Amino acid sequence: METKQxxxxxxxxxxxxxxxxxxxxxxxxxxxxxxSDQQPADEIQAAKEVVKNFLxxxxxxxxxxxxxxxxxxxxxxxxxxxxxxxxxxxxxxSRYRSPLFKKNPQxxxxxxxxxxxxxxxxxxxxLTEFRALLEDHLSFDTRxxxxxx
Amino acid sequence: MKQILxxxxxxxxxxxxxxxxxxxxxxxxxxxxLFQSWLSVFxxxxxxxxxxxAFLTDLGEEDIYxxxxxxxxxxxxxxxxLDARYLPGLYRTHRNDGLTLKLxxxxxxxxxxxxxxxxxxxxxxxxxxxxxxxPVSYYLPIAAQQSLLYLPLFFHELGHYLxxxxxxxxxxxxxxxxxxLSGYLTPAVRKNDSSYLAAADRxxxxxxxxxxxxxxxxxxxxxVEIGGLTYVRxxxxxxxxxxxxxxxxxxxxxxxxxxxxxxLRILFIAHRCRALGLKQEADELEQEWATIAAALGAPKDYYxxxxxxxxxxxAQALDDMITEADPIKFADYTSNAQGWIGLIHxxxxxxxxxPDNYNDWEQQTITRIISPGS
Numbered sequence: 001m002e003t004k005q006x007x008x009x010x011x012x013x014x015x016x017x018x019x020x021x022x023x024x025x026x027x028x029x030x031x032x033x034x035x036s037d038q039q040p041a042d043e044i045q046a047a048k049e050v051v052k053n054f055l056x057x058x059x060x061x062x063x064x065x066x067x068x069x070x071x072x073x074x075x076x077x078x079x080x081x082x083x084x085x086x087x088x089x090x091x092x093x094s095r096y097r098s099p100l101f102k103k104n105p106q107x108x109x110x111x112x113x114x115x116x117x118x119x120x121x122x123x124x125x126x127l128t129e130f131r132a133l134l135e136d137h138l139s140f141d142t143r144x145x146x147x148x149x
Numbered sequence: 150m151k152q153i154l155x156x157x158x159x160x161x162x163x164x165x166x167x168x169x170x171x172x173x174x175x176x177x178x179x180x181x182x183l184f185q186s187w188l189s190v191f192x193x194x195x196x197x198x199x200x201x202x203a204f205l206t207d208l209g210e211e212d213i214y215x216x217x218x219x220x221x222x223x224x225x226x227x228x229x230x231l232d233a234r235y236l237p238g239l240y241r242t243h244r245n246d247g248l249t250l251k252l253x254x255x256x257x258x259x260x261x262x263x264x265x266x267x268x269x270x271x272x273x274x275x276x277x278x279x280x281x282x283x284p285v286s287y288y289l290p291i292a293a294q295q296s297l298l299y300l301p302l303f304f305h306e307l308g309h310y311l312x313x314x315x316x317x318x319x320x321x322x323x324x325x326x327x328x329x330l331s332g333y334l335t336p337a338v339r340k341n342d343s344s345y346l347a348a349a350d351r352x353x354x355x356x357x358x359x360x361x362x363x364x365x366x367x368x369x370x371x372x373v374e375i376g377g378l379t380y381v382r383x384x385x386x387x388x389x390x391x392x393x394x395x396x397x398x399x400x401x402x403x404x405x406x407x408x409x410x411x412x413l414r415i416l417f418i419a420h421r422c423r424a425l426g427l428k429q430e431a432d433e434l435e436q437e438w439a440t441i442a443a444a445l446g447a448p449k450d451y452y453x454x455x456x457x458x459x460x461x462x463x464a465q466a467l468d469d470m471i472t473e474a475d476p477i478k479f480a481d482y483t484s485n486a487q488g489w490i491g492l493i494h495x496x497x498x499x500x501x502x503x504p505d506n507y508n509d510w511e512q513q514t515i516t517r518i519i520s521p522g523s
Contacts, residue, residue: 145230
């Protein structure tokens with residue numbers, strides 16, 4: 001598989017996730033203030049499902065890589081790179097402080113399903129940090145596909 | 150920040166409107182109609198996204214400016230990706246694309262996974278960007294755009310898309326295969342010394358490299374399933390003169406490499422040929438490559454990335470992946486001399502029978518395909 005092929009697949013996967021993260025973050029922040037973002041409820045739910053599916057898979061891969069030095073199987077090179085970046089980020093406690101990194105992706109899956117108001121700031125913090133990690137990861141793919149000015 | 154967002158949204162909207170006009174005004178071959186309408190819809194969706202961002206910006210809620218910014222940036226990167234890698238497939242379309250577009254139109258139509266999938270072609274070495282949500286882009290060298298002989302290399306490229314289309318199932322099959330390899334490669338005795346850790350790390354990297362390698366071998370298998378002998382000829386002629394690197398690469402170059410050594414690919418192409426009844430062709434292919442390897446004095450050393458004892462495991466994984474993808478079979482098409490497989494088969498026969506006069510035959514044939522009425 002060529003580098004560009006891996007890059008476009010990673011870009012496609014990441015871009016779709018970023019779009020959902022942005023949508024959710026805007027929705028959560030405005031909901032906290034009692035403002036409508038005019039997004040249909042089913043679209044917000046669909047965005048949650050996409051994020052949950054991604055985090056579930058990430059969770060199982062992170063556990064696999066943390067437990068021993070076994071190979072990450074069934075995933076391409078860019079995905080393996082993301083999993084390892086995530087595992088490294090968990091050790092960088094000065095930069096990544098949300099429950100997603102202090103605990104694990106499973107914690108965020110529970111926050112996404114929670115209806116407790118006090119959970120919302122923790123969810124916003126986790127999704128914001130995850131988006132930052134994802135954007136750093138995708139910048140390589142974007143440079144590979146589009147180049148720089 | 151609000152002003153920056155507002156100005157940028159207006160500028161982006163202007164650029165988008167201009168692009169939507171370009172897409173709708175362009176006259177294209179019928180094979181690109183699906184791609185053209187996909188682009189129109191996609192650009193219009195981006196525009197709707199921008200309209201939503203304009204609404205959110207007008208709310209004046211500073212807390213969400215960073216999210217609006219991020220979403221804007223995300224949409225802009227998508228737009229620039231389309232501008233750089235997709236729009237040229239529509240905008241630069243040339244009459245020389247006719248042959249390739251017709252072949253790909255047939256190939257996509259023959260598979261349920263791709264019959265509704267937009268695609269386009271661009272200049273470059275043979276390649277594909279096999280995306281699921283975006284159209285599929287195929288690349289081919291300018292010199293090959295007016296020839297029948299190397300068109301079967303697209304069968305390999307289609308394999309990459311079939312993998313993506315069945316990704317969840319394919320990844321499961323590959324994971325199962327990688328776990329077998331892991332069992333063979335990981336040092337049996339776990340010690341906490343540095344030599345064990347280094348060996349375990351090398352084993353891990355070898356197993357992970359096989360994710361990419363098995364997909365390439367699968368795509369070769371798809372090539373043989375669809376093209377039969379035409380794929381074997383195209384593959385061998387295209388790659389057999391690349392030198393020692395076709396047979397041997399230093400160990401450090403193998404770690405995390407995108408493709409297996411070509412000699413290994415030949416082994417599994419021959420394996421599939423035999424499974425499909427092309428025994429003599431498989432023997433000739435292996436003989437041809439053995440002759441070149443001997444002439445170049447290339448060592449046959451894969452540094453433990455491949456062992457002959459794994460041949461059945463690799464072959465079994467490939468069989469399972471082929472069953473999942475279910476590409477069309479050349480045997481169903483060879484008897485139709487006017488169909489693509491029959492035609493390319495004849496082209497190779499013509500070339501090998503009379504290479505000096507082949508070009509005349511090929512040009513007449515291509516003219517009949519592109520302009521059947523002329």
